[in-house]
Ligand SMILES: Nc1ncnc2c1ncn2[C@@H]1O[C@H](COP(=O)(O)OP(=O)(O)OP(=O)(O)O)[C@@H](O)[C@H]1O
């Protein structure tokens with residue numbers, strides 16, 4: 001178990017290094033920089049050039065990369081031109097917001113996917129299954145940002161059931177019960193909107209896992225032992241079909257990252273996704289690179305987590 | 321005559337393919353007594369497993385017609401709850417493929433223990449474990465305590481087949497259906513497994529249906545033999561009669577197509593063609609006629625039936641009378657047998 005986890009964690013190191021190089025090069029290739037975005041006619045081009053030189057932006061890329069990585073390792077993600085403060089400080093609160101939003105979305109994703117997938121797989125080709133499958137097709141076909149807009153409009157503006165922006169009501173003291181409740185209240189609508197769309201992958205995956213497991217030989221063995229149909233489902237089919245969902249978890253995380261970018265912007269939710277888009281528009285590249293790097297690391301961690309979960313629960317790859 | 325344990329009457333098992341039903345088992349009648357081994361032989365795809373599954377009620381979406389009388393109770397038309405009381409308890413089945421017959425995520429001990437648990441709720445956990453260890457020992461698994469906690473992927477094919485057998489016999493069934501229990505295994509393990517099944521028969525007075533296409537197994541194990549072709553029984557008799565004087569051309573081809581060392585293996589007596597797929601099965605007349613085209617049509621019955629040629633020896637169709645199975649390879653060529 002430990003050997004496996006350590007080995008698996010070691011694999012991450014080259015992954016992360018490669019990721020950081022890629023991100024760095026892409027960032028350098030983007031047109032313009034934070035200074036060219038400054039529309040201050042009083043600053044002369046010579047002065048800009050001086051600034052660039054002093055910031056080290058004229059050095060070869062690997063020198064710049066070395067400086068950047070050196071900083072990142074020490075928690076210095078650079079300086080935001082827009083906020084005029086360290087990127088790490090800007091990211092700090094938002095990463096927590098995005099974490100909660102993602103967690104809530106994950107919970108809703110599974111709350112929706114597991115009962116639907118199970119029903120659809122167990123009674124496949126029934127009317128119920130057809131209804132669920134139709135939902136998944138609609139989910140596949142609907143762009144998340146349009147769906148999120150509709151949800152916001154209906155439940156936020158028309159019905160007024162949920163707040164339409166922010167992550168917490170202003171004026172509340174952090175740590176109080178009201179504060180926590182307000183945070184949750186702000187989470188629910190974006191999380192559900194995202195979950196309803198992203199869950200369709202999981203529903204389909206679970207459905208096909210169950211249909212697949214249903215016709216395995218060991219299911220027949222269980223029936224031949226005299227197990228009732230409900231026992232066959234709960235003890236044999238479900239357990240064996242839910243397990244692969246753990247392997248699906250890493251994929252889920254990647255989907256979430258893409259999702260938060262849309263959803264946070266639409267719901268005005270101050271998280272990493274919103275920061276990401278804003279920073280791109282304003283060419284605040286030190287923030288963009290930092291956020292991209294963090295997204296990438298989250299995806300790698302998600303894959304790691306799903307591998308470790310799988311190694312814990314699947315005896316076939318469990319290392320004793 | 322000893323006591324009749326199982327009597328199958330006019331069983332027809334049909335699978336739905338697209339919009340039609342096709343019978344994989346067609347009008348099969350057979351019986352098994354206590355302490356008797358009935359062997360069912362026939363080439364791949366002739367419906368042996370489909371027959372076994374029908375008896376155990378394991379077909380999911382098949383149409384089952386006819387009667388399956390188990391101890392004078394028709395189990396073809398019985399509630400699932402009642403059937404579940406019999407399955408794994410009064411009747412057990414050993415499956416064809418030991419590699420897939422076990423749940424990959426369940427410990428061996430739990431899989432065998434499940435059969436005990438389902439039919440004896442009062443058995444304490446400790447007693448159940450003891451019984452499982454006993455069963456593992458009985459089927460010849462070394463270090464049973466260790467294997468108890470292992471998962472299927474940690475065991476070899478032979479060991480897994482033993483586990484499957486231990487599961488099937490956990491509750492000392494009166495009827496044991498063994499679907500090619502040894503095909504997946506190598507020869508030495510094969511004979512151990514057969515010995516084990518024989519032992520069970522003698523110990524428990526069980527009736528056994530032994531499905532195989534290995535005539536060696538038949539000779540060693542069987543009291544009676546039913547030969548299946550294309551979903552039907554074409555010949556049935558006691559094992560001596562069948563080996564001495566096989567009548568149906570298909571049975572005779574089976575015997576001749578077993579390579580024996582004396583008659584060089586280069587001259588295998590195999591009848592042309594293969595068993596047709598389910599949808600292409602001939603449904604009228606003698607199903608075997610297409611594979612013996614040199615026998616004239618008038619030799620076949622229009623609706624071939626089983627005829628009792630001597631007490632307990634039944635043959636389907638009348639074509640056997642006109643069929644001259646070549647004994648020498650010369651004639652063989654004349655008749656166009658490849
Ligand atoms: N569930 C099913 N649905 C449709 N057709 C089936 C099904 N099960 C079996 N068949 C068909 O029924 C026929 C008989 O199959 P069966 O498995 O009984 O053969 P078998 O005699 O056991 O062969 P083998 O020696 O290879 O095990 C085959 O043509 C097979 O394709």
Ligand SMILES: [Mg+2]
Pocket residue numbers: 368369370416499
């Ligand atoms: Mg078979």
